[in-house]
Amino acid sequence: MTATLAGCGGGTGGTGEVTLKLVAADYGTGPANTSRKYWDGLVKGFEASHPGIKVDVTVHSWKDIDREVAAMVKKGQAPDIAQIGSYADYAKAGKLYRADQMVSIRTQANFLPSLAEAGSLNGTQYGLPFVASTRLLFYNKKVFAQAGLDAPRTWNDIRDDAAALGQRGVTYPFALPLGPEEAQAEAMMWLLGGGGGYIDDSGSYEIDSAENVRTFDWLKTNLVDKGLVGPTAPGKLDRQKAFEAFTDGRVGMLNGHPTLMQEAERKGVPVGMVPMPGINGPGRSSLGVADWIMGFKQNGHRVQLGKFFDYLFTDKNVIDFADAYDLLPVTDSASAAMESDTRYKPLWKFLDALPDSQFYPYGKTSWARSSESIKENVGKAVEPNGSPASVLGRIARDSAAAARAD
Template identity: 60%
Template sequence: MTVTLAGCGVGTGSGDVTLKVVAANYDPNEGPSTKEYWDKLSAAFEAANPGIKVDVTVYSWTVVDAKVAAMVKAGNAPDIAQIGAYSDYAAQGKLYSADDLLSVPVQANFLSNLSDAGEQSRTQYGMPFVASTRLLFYNKKLFTDAGISKAPKTWDELRTDAGMLKQKGVTYPYALPLGAEEAQAETMQWLLSGGDGYTDSVGTYTIDSSPNIKTFSWLKDNLVGAGLTGPVAPGKLNRKAAYKAFIDGQVGMLNGHPTLVKQAEAKGIKVGMVPMPGSTGPTKATMGVADWIMGFKQNGHRAEIGKFLDDVFSDKNVLGFAGQYDLLPATVSASDAMATDPEHKDLKSFLNALATSQLPPVDKTSWPTVSDAIKKNIGKAVEPGKQPATILSQLQTTATAAQNAE
């Protein structure tokens, strides 16, 4: 009975346990709001669960993954980490599976595409904490001023609209951030819109596939080469700078995530949002992104970790965190609740897109290496004098070698 209950996340009651938790800071200004969220949640949990203490440390996104990696390497793993990737730790056998930790209703409540992305060898180790997806954002005023009456649905319409925006003097008709900050995300959205992606149905990298080469050739010739992506070369333009330019009213169109909506509207920008245009029509699937939470085996606190995570994934706590930062819940019940809440009406389009979104191959231990190579090199594929097929082939070589080393 003890084993069964422990597997369902029920505490053992075997004395005081302190759970060490490391989490990422979602505060846009690196302020204290994320720590305050965890402190409030932990205090309520401790009051309801005598004998379990929770000690949460919050780090900036720029260092949190490295902090956890250093702790694990030093033999001082936290009990719980809420960070950007889980695959290496799962492959090394350092994590409890979700089956080990969560009650059945909690585990079954994850959106299926997100829980699937948290699996290795059909076992879930990464638990999606919050999620986001991408839509094509457009500045309604700039569209009206340029005489554009509706959002584009195809690449050709996007190119035409970008040309009209340029004629009206818009600085970035389409902002294409292929700089090192998050080029892998912009790239994946375009690959999906061209009918392919990073991997095939069995998980083999297909970066230099014919559809992907066609996509980047179109980008190079029709947007970048036509001067429709603004004064900064895409390979030098980072997402943060592109988003700031959008908020400042200098961008006609870009791929945006949920938190950009209120930031733009706070500056008086009227935002339109539609699915990313595809080569012949709206893209069937958009890119999804999830941040992950995981439980480490080292300290042996399986039951206590599970009980705490069951509480973390309650609707109240999931909605509280996602709503605070304009992110998307990773659970079905919280997503349904958010979709019907007028306060979050701006997120409904993102919620609809998330259910069928495709995530990068985050289950692969090779993905960090491949993602890093994409960030550093994909911008070259649209540079003058460069051939997209050559750059994608070089990235494919890197990906194949990394996958073979898994």
């Protein structure tokens, strides 16, 4: 499952025996729920209905997948299909088919518009959204009830509720994971609530905007300096550790995604979920996160890739994967099907948030370097002697330099 694949040559048309090489990420936590099971079932169905096209699947962990694909491409052995975390570098290098060169008009038009846009480089879609998630504010309903608190709607509600929970001995009144694991997500949720974000309307970075500095000034003054974020400094707290503390009942509030919901309930923690509060009320948009699947040009299997992707993005296949990992479908029709099925009621709030969600600037090839600077530095903005303006300014300079190098 971790062997590097060689590319498959030949077969540029729609006839003849062709084997598509597919490399995918593993969303499971072990052999019992490995993504390999999903792909094996999907490929079996596809091959049965598409004689002459075989699919050879390799699954790598998320720790390894991007590096493995990059190494394959560098060797001149690109897979036909890669399901990974980003597409822009390969699209810019001219290595990917456009979406409209592969999939049917019906398939392309069925992607949620916000995801189709996020999968586009310079207005052209190359990244096909594979799966998505949104974020909501989670709170422990038991400790909130014990403290006589209602769900927060504004930042001041978060501050006041956290103070009340702290007085009652809750270890992490508000868990603020700005550690290197996923600081770019936590930071963006707060920036959106403060009327800012990572880029402006023209697509340029605006990381040290007045709105963003104000947001981190508020976080530092109202939560961190008041000791309401728990015993671990935000810059040292990773998302997974914060999630584990929540499922252990030691967190009052934190920002979470659908997978956390099931794990918390499995461990007996009653979960409340509301849209991420903003300065004066619920935020106008949530953070959305997507993973991507794409077709490489190298082996010339455009027609076969299109047939595979049209099959992959049927409602059943989209829903089966999303359901297996408590994630969200990426198409209008699959989303509508889940919204009308009470089996998926726990996901409805996340589905409601998805169409208006804001995504990372996936189409900027500089985003990977900008994201690394955020992960490395943004937690310093709320340190005891930290300066939000200075730290965000440093990240902005790093991002601008990365953009100029594109």
